[in-house]
Amino acid sequence: MAGQSAVAALRARGGGRPGRTARLFEFVLEPYYYLGPALILIALVMVLPLVVGLSYAFRDIRILAPVSGGFVGFDHFETLLFRDRVFWRSLGNTLWWTGGSLVFQFLLGLGLALLLNRQFGGRRLVQAVVFLPWAVPTFLSGLTFAWLFNPVIGPLPHWLAALGILSEPYNILGNPSIALWGPIVANVWFGIPFFAITLLAALQAIPRELYEAAAIDGANAWQRFTKVTLPFLAPMIAITVLLRTIWISNFADLVVVMTGGGPANATQILPSYIFTTAYRKLDFGYASAIATALLVLLFLYALILIRMRRALPSTT
């Protein structure tokens, strides 16, 4: 940035060649030429549909209905809050889905990052292999796990039964009380590499001397972990976990592929409920109302986070 103004100063001294308009161009308009395509795309494909979608929440828009498009006020929201059991069930499931996925992704990801944060033979190869799940297309991860849970061709039900976790080898995706764990397991498999990579990057930024000093002072491995590693990782952990919470609670693919929200909405989470309402029932108005509710919830979550961050003494 400093270099930039130096160039400007140089140019300005050079006989005042670039006039006011030229300077206006350079400092105000020029960056927008580079940003233009990106901003136009985002405005047309994300912001405009967002606004239009919010308006759908107050209208009756069903693609197959002969008469639709009318304004219905808060009717959708009234149905949603007072008459729609599936909505409340999806909300509860979303909390389980997000919490369950996040806890295991984080703990296993942290473990993996710690394991990879030391020199050993074949480390590059190991790193490539353990990060592979992240590159597998999510629809394929979903299908693969759905197959693994199928007792006809998959080993998991048989193993779980052998361990005594299941009474007999059946498909857990068909059992309403535990079906949600199917997509959660797939999500953990898919999400560990993400945490491992971000935390590994943070681990490698911790100065070696700190560990040496701690070792000289007689700290054991556990003390080095809790007194040096964790405090250094804390900001990265906080930001990754918080942003990942939002990302996971919006992530519908695995549920849609593995269970379609079933059996009897037992695995329906809010984003998959939005998708099914739009895609299967073609009820765009109601889908947009659920979406608006999800947006409001995420907004509240973000607001609470910002409040909490202000209340806490700054750590960074």
Next chain:
Amino acid sequence: MSPQARLLAKDLALALGHRLAIALYMLFALFPLFWLIKISVTPDRLLFTEGIRLWPSEMTWANFSFVLLRSDFPAFFTNSVIVSLGTAIAVTLVAAAAGYAFSRFRFPGKYAVVFLLLLTQMFPLVMLIAPIYRLMAPLGLTDNLTGLIVVYTAFNVPFATFLMQSFFDGIPTDLEEAAMIDGCTRLSALRRVIFPLTLPGMAATLGFVFTAAWSELLFALMLINSEETMTFAVGLLTFVSKFSVDWGQMMAAGVLALIPACLFFAFIQRYLVQGLTAGALKG
């Protein structure tokens, strides 16, 4: 045992535990993919008798020859390649320009624009499915690949912009300033000095976006109806819901879906950390 021997034994145990834990992780990461491949080479008649065995007593390529020669999957594959490559190229160009603006300029409205881009990474894209469908239908952009490319491009630009910005930030500004003092315009300085240096960054962005577009399912399901325009994800899911007992064929198709992702993954390995940290901090 002498103290030295005890210390050595402890180190050895620690190294062994480390290796063991790593091996377990690798097993966990690879097992589902191994199983996918295993079922795809198992003859149908053996599935029910020895479905749970780690490797079938006989192998077959019949599932692959069916998928490659007598199904629509090669067409789905081509469609997905067109969409993913088109998206990746479009995003890389658009994001390179935007990332350059973020990296090199301080300008009025910059923070508002950064904030807007961050926000697009936070809100549920699934809520755009209905309005995008309804807005695009009259324009003739549903049920064709161009429509998908437009949508995917917009979705991937924010993340790719931050990624490209991080690559530009790594190139000293002195380079283009020197060129500009020597009489280059900014654009020619960009073309001659900066562009060659960002090629690796652009290649990484290309890889990331290709992988993301290849994986996308929900918008493709909503926007694509006819068989001729189906992407691989939609084709595979349709096949699964139609022929849900042709296990071997489904999994052979699954293995095909894995190939481009693995190729690009091998290719972008070096940039994973940069890409994921850009993704973590900025969406």
